[in-house]
Structures are given as C-alpha cells and as structure tokens.
Amino acid sequence: MMSRPCQTSCVPRPVLLKADYVIVGSGLTGSVIARALIDAGRDVLVVDRRDHVGGNVHDHDHESGIRVHTYGPHYFRTNSDRIWEFVTRFAEFFKYEASLKTLVDGKHENWPIAASYIAQHIGVDWKPKFTGTPTNFEEAALSLMPRVIYEKFIKEYNEKQWGVPADTLSADLCKRFDVREDGEPRLKPDCKYQGIPLLGYTHLMQQMIKDIPAKLNFDYLKRRDEIQADKLTIFTGPIDSLFDYKLGKLAYRGQKRKHSFQPGAGFAQPCGQVNTPMHSQGPSIRTLEWKHMMPRDKAERIPGTLLTTETPFSPTDSSAYEYPFPDDKNAELYRRYRELADDTEQVLVCGRLGEYRYFDMDQAIGRAMLLAERILRNAPDADRLPNG
Numbered sequence: 001m002m003s004r005p006c007q008t009s010c011v012p013r014p015v016l017l018k019a020d021y022v023i024v025g026s027g028l029t030g031s032v033i034a035r036a037l038i039d040a041g042r043d044v045l046v047v048d049r050r051d052h053v054g055g056n057v058h059d060h061d062h063e064s065g066i067r068v069h070t071y072g073p074h075y076f077r078t079n080s081d082r083i084w085e086f087v088t089r090f091a092e093f094f095k096y097e098a099s100l101k102t103l104v105d106g107k108h109e110n111w112p113i114a115a116s117y118i119a120q121h122i123g124v125d126w127k128p129k130f131t132g133t134p135t136n137f138e139e140a141a142l143s144l145m146p147r148v149i150y151e152k153f154i155k156e157y158n159e160k161q162w163g164v165p166a167d168t169l170s171a172d173l174c175k176r177f178d179v180r181e182d183g184e185p186r187l188k189p190d191c192k193y194q195g196i197p198l199l200g201y202t203h204l205m206q207q208m209i210k211d212i213p214a215k216l217n218f219d220y221l222k223r224r225d226e227i228q229a230d231k232l233t234i235f236t237g238p239i240d241s242l243f244d245y246k247l248g249k250l251a252y253r254g255q256k257r258k259h260s261f262q263p264g265a266g267f268a269q270p271c272g273q274v275n276t277p278m279h280s281q282g283p284s285i286r287t288l289e290w291k292h293m294m295p296r297d298k299a300e301r302i303p304g305t306l307l308t309t310e311t312p313f314s315p316t317d318s319s320a321y322e323y324p325f326p327d328d329k330n331a332e333l334y335r336r337y338r339e340l341a342d343d344t345e346q347v348l349v350c351g352r353l354g355e356y357r358y359f360d361m362d363q364a365i366g367r368a369m370l371l372a373e374r375i376l377r378n379a380p381d382a383d384r385l386p387n388g
C-alpha cells in the first residue's frame with residue numbers, strides 16, 4: 001500500500017512571501033487598490049497567475065506593429081474628473097470615440113440603431129409590440145423597437161452571445177443599448193473623457209504598479225501555503241474558485257478570437273468594430289480591425305491590417321471568463337457565494353470576477369478607489385471589512 005503524505009507530523013512548508021496586504025490579481029481592481037495602499041505607506045504584495053500585469057485590459061503588439069487588445073477591444077471613457085485625473089497620472093491618452101456598425105442586409109448600419117433607419121424601413125407610426133413591465137430580454141427589446149428591427153439587429157446577436165433563446169435572458173440586458181433619435185453614430189457621445197492610452201493599456205498598468213512588489217505566474221489558489229497576509233487578502237479572481245466551487249460553478253461566457261492579417265491592405269472596415277448579428281453570418285458576433293484603435297497617423301504608416309473575429313463560447317477554464325451570465329439562477333448562486341465571502345475573516349473579494357458583475361473600466365476603478373478608502377479607514381485595527 002502506498003503511504004499517504006503526512007498531514008500533521010511533518011514540518012510545515014515555510015511561508016515564502018509575506019505582506020500586510022496581499023492582493024490577488026493585477027487587473028484594474030487589484031492595481032488601483034495596490035496603488036492607493038502603497039501611496040498611503042502600506043506594505044503590499046500583488047500576485048497574478050498570468051505572466052503579465054493588467055488583467056483583461058492587457059494589450060500587445062502584433063509583429064506588424066498593430067496594437068491588439070489581448071482580451072477584446074477596450075474603449076476607455078468616464079464622466080468622472082477624479083477617475084480621469086487618476087489614469088492620466090500614469091499615461092497619456094489619445095482621443096478615441098468608438099463608433100460601431102452592424103452588418104445588416106449587406107450594409108454597415110449604425111449601432112446603436114438610428115431612429116432614421118427604423119423610419120426608413122418601417123415608417124414612423126409603428127407601435128411597440130410590448131408594453132408594460134418586461135419580464136425578459138425579448139419583451140424589453142420589443143418595447144423599444146419594431147419586431148423586424150429587433151430580429152435583424154438584436155435577437156440572434158444575443159442568442160450567439162449567450163448561447164440561449166433571447167426570451168430566457170434578463171430584461172436588464174436591454175439597458176446596455178438604446179435607439180438613437182438623433183442618429184448620433186458615436187457609441188457614447190455624452191462621455192466627458194474618452195480615449196485609449198497612447199502607449200497602450202499594458203504600459204498604463206505597468207506604470208500604475210511600478211515600484212509595487214509583484215509576483216507573476218503565481219496562482220494563489222494553488223500556492224496559498226506559500227503566502228501570508230498579516231492584515232488582509234484582497235482577492236479579485238472568480239469568487240466561486242476561492243471556495244473551490246463548493247456550491248457549484250457560476251456560468252460565464254468567453255470569446256474565441258481568430259486573427260487574420262491582410263498584408264498590404266489599408267483599412268478593411270469603416271470602423272474598429274463591425275457586428276455580425278445573424279446566425280446566417282456565422283457563429284462570430286463581431287469583427288475587429290485594430291488599426292482603427294491606434295492613433296491615425298501611426299496606423300496609416302503600417303502596411304497591412306489585422307482583423308479579429310470573436311466567437312462566444314462557455315469556458316470551463318476560469319482564465320477565459322469574460323461575461324457573467326445574466327440570469328436569476330446565477331444571480332442566486334452568486335448571492336450564496338457572497339454570503340460565504342462576507343463570513344470569511346481577513347479576506348475581501350472584489351472586482352468583476354469577485355463580484356460577478358460586468359464593470360466598465362471606469363466603474364472598476366471607481367469601485368476599487370472606494371474599497372481602498374474603506375481599507376485605509378479601517379486599518380490597521382479592523383482586519384475585517386464589509387464586502388458589499
């Protein structure tokens with residue numbers, strides 16, 4: 001019979017890494033908290049299981065010199081002076097106001113949908129097919145637009161995105177788009193500050209955590225016994241993974257990205273993102289052309305263009321988690337994990353994966369600033385924080 005590894009009598013492995021505050025994850029949430037704690041003179045260590053800092057805002061250069069956002073296109077925007085001052089402390093931004101198109105009946109139409117498109121194809125005196133309080137995504141969408149428009153632009157896009165029928169999705173998802181009465185083509189025309197870091201998001205994040213001790217290729221869950229937080233562990237990974245998925249797995253959608261370089265081409269699309277909503281257009285939901293997301297003069301000097309299609313799937317590997325699944329079952333499961341997290345001493349679970357919420361970058365930064373303030377207000381005496 002094989003002998004089992006001893007549980008009690010062996011000398012425990014020594015703690016190799018130690019800090020008052022251990023931050024798991026170098027994405028925006030972890031890095032903003034780390035920066036605030038270091039600026040306030042605290043002892044901090046950041047660990048990340050990936051081989052790079054920055055979490056999902058990471059970017060890199062393709063061999064052609066075209067900058068690619070590794071985990072999908074990231075357009076920075078905020079109305080907050082404070083958040084804009086914070087990010088521009090670390091990097092210069094160039095102005096970039098995203099405009100998206102949807103490929104419908106072979107033409108590039110505005111996204112969000114222009115009221116003029118509806119007027120042209122349906123007329124102006126259409127009545128919503130649904131009135132009252134919507135109970136699902138389809139009802140919510142039909143209260144905003146005629147059915148035929150919903151079917152061309154939205155229904156199948158969301159079925160591809162989430163992998164389920166549109167009438168099983170949450171009505172709240174409709175809050176992410178509208179019908180543009182004025183035909184404004186920019187995605188967020190009212191946002192005060194919009195842009196992309198001139199030298200890229202990776203540079204921004206490296207600057208943000210410059211001088212902060214950080215260890216990469218370190219999976220906290222696999223190496224917990226090698227690390228010690230004397231005051232608080234701030235965990236920004238998936239909340240269910242922290243508890244070894246003991247209540248079940250929260251569902252996510254991710255995207256498979258397929259890149260194709262077209263040598264010699266100038267620009268292939270009218271804008272950086274073109275949606276392909278119909279099942280008949282294939283399984284991908286959008287095609288990205290990265291050159292549009294670079295300063296124009298630099299992009300024009302690069303011969304060739306890089307296109308990337310994004311095809312949604314349900315990842316089992318948590319490093320591919322992108323969008324929390326918008327339904328009641330997962331909201332309830334998250335609530336139960338949140339109770340466990342709130343009852344865990346000296347651990348704060350936060351960020352888009354820790355709070356099982358889609359945060360835009362500025363929301364992630366704003367939330368992290370708030371949490372850092374709470375940590376600093378409670379420190380050094382209180383070692384337990386409200387997670388909410």
Ligand SMILES: Cc1cc2nc3c(=O)[nH]c(=O)nc-3n(C[C@H](O)[C@H](O)[C@H](O)COP(=O)(O)OP(=O)(O)OC[C@H]3O[C@@H](n4cnc5c(N)ncnc54)[C@H](O)[C@@H]3O)c2cc1C
Nearest residue numbers: 025027028029049055056072074075220237351352360361
């Ligand atoms: C496809 C896509 C497109 C987006 N586009 C935009 C956009 O255009 N504009 C916008 O404002 N926002 C956008 N966002 C949102 C933006 O990506 C988030 O706001 C941001 O990534 C949140 O940062 P975070 O630190 O909370 O999470 P993350 O960036 O995911 O960071 C979590 C970190 O924790 C690490 N980690 C996890 N588990 C462990 C572990 N066990 N041990 C060690 N490390 C671990 C991960 O490796 C990761 O680095 C987009 C998101 C997606 C998915």
